[in-house]
Amino acid sequence: MKDISLLKRILDKGEFAVTAECGPPKGADPDAVIKKAVLMKGKVDSINVTDNQNAVVHMSSMAACILLKTEGIDPVLQMVVRDRNRIALQSDIIGASAIGIRNILCLSGDHQGFGNQPQALGVFDLDSVQFIQAVKNMRDKGRIIGGDPLSKSPELFIGAAANPFADPLSFRVVRLAKKIAAGAEFIQTQCIYDLERFIQWMDMVSERGLTDKVYILGGVTPLKSPAMARYMNEKVSGVSIPQDVIKRMEGVFKKKQREEGIAICVETIQRLKEIKGVSGVHIMAIEWEETVGEIVERAGLLPRPI
């Protein structure tokens, strides 16, 4: 069973899935990845590895995924279209499958201007929707863009991102539908703090019949401090944190702030479990991986089913 996506098996069984995120290090240090893997092993079903997040140079997502596999973890390979043209993207898809990676998350990527290489050329040869479609055609039809056949098709569970908090809201659902039509089988959302808006979005998603076609994993990030909440609200594109959440973080003593952030996160997960059409949760504990186990346990999601 090693060669089948654990995430897909869990979701297909109808279990509430739990995934987490692992940002690779800014250096050639394998132990940094292994350390995060050990912290989260057994607490989550799969670990998602970011691809040069914030357009800052890190260890490659592919390499970090291989390191996770050596620890017996089912990795989700994030791949952004910012840095690779269609030749490189398709080549990496083939390579990822060949080394046993079974999940891919197809993304546009943060704009190169945000990171530490602002003079880089942004490739954007394909967009994320076209990329999803390319992966699906490679897998299901054994053909690359242009129609040439592959000697062996890649085996990948295909994921995409959705941001219920970006504008315009009505069109967000249209774009999600396009990603699903292109081949997305699971969706990871942007961090959820504004449950009201998330529910509004989910209603629109259900209304369009999309919850029957795709697994939606709600994204959550535990807050460490009110400053982090304000920073994410103002500076991180696509993230929106309601004032009452910020106030709640401000309303506790400094020593208790992390505890409050975890509590908010656990409550959010509990609410998400109740929402029809939400198939799991994706925990993005940014450089705070040691807290993931506690969050999963307190949200009543342990032990993991497989």
Place this chain on the structure above:
Amino acid sequence: MITAEQKPIDEIREMITPFKRILALGCGSCVSECAAGGEKETGALASALRMACKIEGKEVVIGEKTLDRQCVKDFVIELEDIINNYDAILSLGCGAGVQTIADIFPEIPVIPALNTDFLGETKDQGYWIENCIGCGDCMLFYFGGVCPLARCSKQLLNGPCGGAVQGRCEADPETPCAWQLIIDRLTFFNALNRLETIYPPKDWSKKQGRGPRKIIREDQQK
């Protein structure tokens, strides 16, 4: 039109250092329109360089001339009678102009005085904006007259990305999200369903040829 901006004067001075007789050559077309390389700007740059040379005690002759178009051979050959008076040409044309001159007069160095920027619209006085990347396969019809390749920072054909908030681009909040504009326009024309289609990968071979792109039309040839 083609937009351009003058290079910093120090960079220009460094490039012209070895030369004693320089022709500052303006262009009366696009770069004149965007106030970078027309007759007026050519005069101003020539004066500034003369002044700088004088202060440094260098004896340098700087002549001035403005062609109607530097990128068309028929206009560039006007230089034939005067070009022997100079040992370098400082072109205030776009990159196409610089290379047309170099092509026709290969024996004389041509120095660019401008940085050529983009294919743009004059949005307002002193405000130019890129809205066409010259991709060779116009898709403006499908996107309500707003080009996502030129105006979306991620060139999405199936946008918008997750970073668009309140109609602003995540990469530059000063810039409207191209996809918000597209959605607004198509909503107005009752054609939003056009965006339900998945637009396939772009054929970039029409933008990036095997070397320079060419247009060859026999009906226009003598």
